[in-house]
Amino acid sequence: MNNMKMVLRCLVLLPLAVIGGCSESSTSSDSNTSSRPTLYYFTWSDYVDPEVVAKFEAARGVRVVVDSFSSNEELLAKVQTGMTGYDVVVPSDFMAGIMGRLGLLAELELERIPNVRDLESHLQELPFDPTNRFSIPYFWGTVGIGYNADVVTEPPTSWEALWDPQFSGRISMLNDEREVFGLALRALGYSLNSVDPQAIQQAKHKLIVQKPLVKAYTSDQFDQLLVAGEVVLAHAWGGPVARAMRERPSIRYVIPQEGGTIWTDCLAVLASSPNQALAMDFINYLLDEEVALLTSKRLLFASANRHVRDRLPANIRDNHAVYPPGDILPRMEWMEDVQDAIRYYDRAWTELKVQ
Amino acid sequence: MSSAFPVKLSLLSAGIFLGLFFLVPLLLIFGVSLASRGMYGGLAWIATSENYQRLLDPLVGTIFLRSFLFAGLTTMVCAAVGFPLAYCMARASRQWQLLLLILVMIPFWTNFLVRTYAWVLIFRADGILNTLLMRLGLLEEPLSMLFTDVSVFVGLVYGYLPFMVLPLVVAIERISPQLEEAAFDLYASMGAMFRHVLLPLSKPGFIAGGVLVFIPSLGAFITPYLLGGGQKMMLGTLIQQEFLVSRDWPFGSALSFGLMGTVLLLWFLLGRTSYGRDSS
Numbered sequence: 001m002n003n004m005k006m007v008l009r010c011l012v013l014l015p016l017a018v019i020g021g022c023s024e025s026s027t028s029s030d031s032n033t034s035s036r037p038t039l040y041y042f043t044w045s046d047y048v049d050p051e052v053v054a055k056f057e058a059a060r061g062v063r064v065v066v067d068s069f070s071s072n073e074e075l076l077a078k079v080q081t082g083m084t085g086y087d088v089v090v091p092s093d094f095m096a097g098i099m100g101r102l103g104l105l106a107e108l109e110l111e112r113i114p115n116v117r118d119l120e121s122h123l124q125e126l127p128f129d130p131t132n133r134f135s136i137p138y139f140w141g142t143v144g145i146g147y148n149a150d151v152v153t154e155p156p157t158s159w160e161a162l163w164d165p166q167f168s169g170r171i172s173m174l175n176d177e178r179e180v181f182g183l184a185l186r187a188l189g190y191s192l193n194s195v196d197p198q199a200i201q202q203a204k205h206k207l208i209v210q211k212p213l214v215k216a217y218t219s220d221q222f223d224q225l226l227v228a229g230e231v232v233l234a235h236a237w238g239g240p241v242a243r244a245m246r247e248r249p250s251i252r253y254v255i256p257q258e259g260g261t262i263w264t265d266c267l268a269v270l271a272s273s274p275n276q277a278l279a280m281d282f283i284n285y286l287l288d289e290e291v292a293l294l295t296s297k298r299l300l301f302a303s304a305n306r307h308v309r310d311r312l313p314a315n316i317r318d319n320h321a322v323y324p325p326g327d328i329l330p331r332m333e334w335m336e337d338v339q340d341a342i343r344y345y346d347r348a349w350t351e352l353k354v355q
Numbered sequence: 356m357s358s359a360f361p362v363k364l365s366l367l368s369a370g371i372f373l374g375l376f377f378l379v380p381l382l383l384i385f386g387v388s389l390a391s392r393g394m395y396g397g398l399a400w401i402a403t404s405e406n407y408q409r410l411l412d413p414l415v416g417t418i419f420l421r422s423f424l425f426a427g428l429t430t431m432v433c434a435a436v437g438f439p440l441a442y443c444m445a446r447a448s449r450q451w452q453l454l455l456l457i458l459v460m461i462p463f464w465t466n467f468l469v470r471t472y473a474w475v476l477i478f479r480a481d482g483i484l485n486t487l488l489m490r491l492g493l494l495e496e497p498l499s500m501l502f503t504d505v506s507v508f509v510g511l512v513y514g515y516l517p518f519m520v521l522p523l524v525v526a527i528e529r530i531s532p533q534l535e536e537a538a539f540d541l542y543a544s545m546g547a548m549f550r551h552v553l554l555p556l557s558k559p560g561f562i563a564g565g566v567l568v569f570i571p572s573l574g575a576f577i578t579p580y581l582l583g584g585g586q587k588m589m590l591g592t593l594i595q596q597e598f599l600v601s602r603d604w605p606f607g608s609a610l611s612f613g614l615m616g617t618v619l620l621l622w623f624l625l626g627r628t629s630y631g632r633d634s635s
Contacts, residue, residue, distance in 0.1 A: 073599045080397060098395055169499055175585040177600060216502045216584025221475075230480045230501065339394065346601040347414075353588035354417050 096135035097128030115287035135266035137304035144255035146241035177349035195341035242321035253321035259331030388608035406609035441523035502584030519564035526560025
C-alpha cells in the first residue's frame with residue numbers, strides 16, 4: 001500500500017519536479033551578474049555538488065554555469081560540431097586521449113594547478129595522457145556486478161554469474177557496446193580492447209546465449225531496477241550501486257576475479273575557451289583536498305586526490321563500489337580507443353540487439 | 356485583387372521559412388549521407404554510395420521490418436480504440452465535447468519523456484499494476500511486464516492515441532446524424548450502418564490520423580528505449596546509435612533517408628489506391 005502511495009505521489013509530483021528542475025538549471029544566484037566573468041562547466045549529469053560550485057562563485061566573484069551530458073560521444077559530438085562556449089569539460093580516459101589528439105583541448109599550465117601532485121599513484125602517467133598535458137583525473141572507479149544479497153546468496157566471483165539460468169529475467173547489462181563486449185571478452189580470456197574480429201565474434205556468440213536471461217540493457221536505470229527488486233544481478237558502474245545501497249542495504253558490489261574496466265573522468269579545458277586561466281583555477285579548486293572530500297562524500301565517487309581516501313568515513317572508504325580492493329587493481333584494464341575495429345563492435349552489437 | 360499581395364507575401368514568408376528550416380537541413384543530411392565516416396565521428400568528404408548499399412543488409416532489413424510491424428500494429432490499435440472515443444466526442448453536447456477534449460489534451464501538458472517514464476512505474480514488478488492485480492488476488496507473483504514487446508506497444512499506443520482521435524473527431528462531426536438515422540430507417544443493423552455509412556465517410560480522418568500515428572511511431576526512440584529495456588533494436592534506436600555511439604554520421608543519415616524514402620513510397624502507393632477507388 002505504501003508503495004502504491006509512493007508511486008502515485010511520484011506520478012503527481014513528476015511534472016512539478018520537471019518544471020522545478022528546468023528553472024533550477026537555468027541557474028544561478030543573484031541578479032545583475034552580467035558584469036561578472038562566467039565559467040561554463042560541461043560535465044556528467046550526476047557530477048555536481050551545488051555547494052561546491054556556490055563556494056567557488058563566492059570566493060572568486062564569478063558565475064559558474066553548469067550544463068550536463070550523458071555520454072562521451074555526446075560530449076565529443078557537441079564539441080566537434082562547434083557548439084562550444086564551454087570552458088571546462090570532463091571526458092573519460094579514452095575520450096580525453098581522442099579529444100587531445102583532435103586538438104580540441106588546451107594544453108594545461110600545471111603551475112596553475114598545483115593540486116596535480118596529489119594524484120593517486122595508479123592515476124599517474126596513464127597511457128592516454130602520460131604527462132597530464134591535456135587532462136587531469138578527477139574521479140575514478142570500476143565496472144563490476146551489483147547484486148541483491150537477499151536473492152543471490154552466493155557472492156559472484158566470476159563474470160559467468162551473469163550467465164546463471166537460475167536468475168533468468170533478473171539480470172541487467174549496461175547498454176554500452178564497448179562495456180558489454182569488454183565483459184564477454186574478459187570472460188573469454190581476451191583483452192577488452194581486442195581488435196581481433198574472431199575474438200569479437202566469439203564474444204558475440206557468448207552474449208547471444210546470454211540474451212534470453214537478460215531483463216534489460218540499460219546504463220541509467222540499473223540502480224533503480226536493483227532497488228525495486230526487478231533485477232538481482234546487474235552489470236554496473238560502481239557509483240550508482242553505492243548510492244543504491246543507501247536505499248536497499250542488501251545490495252552489494254563485486255568485481256569478478258577476471259578483472260574488468262577501470263575508468264577515470266578527467267578535467268580538461270577546451271582549446272576554444274576564452275577563460276583559460278579561470279578554467280585552470282577551477283580545475284585546481286575541484287582537485288583540492290577539502291573540496292574533493294566534500295564532493296566524494298556527497299556523490300560517492302572515488303576522488304583522484306589520494307589524501308581523500310583516508311579522510312572518508314569507513315563505510316565509504318571500505319565500500320568496494322567506491323574504492324575497489326587493492327589486490328584487484330593489477331587485473332583491471334583501461335578502455336582504449338579501438339580505432340577502425342569499432343566497426344566490428346558496431347556490427348556485432350547490432351546483431352546482438354536484433355536477436 | 357487587393358488581397359493578392361498579402362497572400363503572395365505570406366506564401367513567400369512560409370516558403371522562406373520552410374526552405375531555411377526544412378529543405379536546407381534536409382539537403383545537408385543528404386550530403387552527409389554521401390560522405391565517408393571520419394575516424395572520430397567527423398566526416399571525411401569522400402563521396403560514396405556505400406552507406407546506401409549498407410541499407411540492403413538483411414540485418415538492417417530485419418530492423419526496418421520490425422519497426423514497420425510495430426508502427427502498423429500501433430496505428431491499427433489506435434484506430435480501433437480511437438474511433439469509439441472520437442464518435443462519442445463528436446456526438447456529445449458542446450459542454451461535454453469541451454470537457455472530453457480537455458481530458459484528451461491534458462496529458463500533453465506533461466513532457467512526453469515523463470509520461471513514458473510513468474509507464475515504467477506502472478509496469479514495474481512492484482509497480483501499480485502488479486500491486487493491484489496481486490491485491491485483487493488475480494496474481495500470486497508479480498508478472499514480468501516491463502521491458503517486453505507488450506510494454507513498448509502499450510507505450511506507443513498511449514503516446515500517439517490523441518493524434519488519431521482528434522482528426523477522427525473532426526471527420527465524424529462532418530457526418531450528419533441524419534445519415535445514421537436514414538440507415539436505421541432502412542433497417543440497417545448497427546454493424547451495417549457502421550460499415551456502409553460511418554466508416555467510408557470518416558475515411559479522411561482515418562488517413563490523417565493514420566499518418567500522424569504511423570510516422571512518429573516508426574521512428575520512435577524514447578518509448579523503445581525506456582520501455583523496451585534496449586532489448587529489441589528499432590529504427591529510432593539504430594539511428595540514435597549511429598549518431599551518438601558508433602560515431603557513424605553518414606550511415607545514420609543514410610538510414611534516415613531510407614526511412615523517409617520508404618514512408619514516401621508507401622504514401623504514394625496508398626494515395627494511388629485511394630484515388631483510384633474514389634474516381635471509379
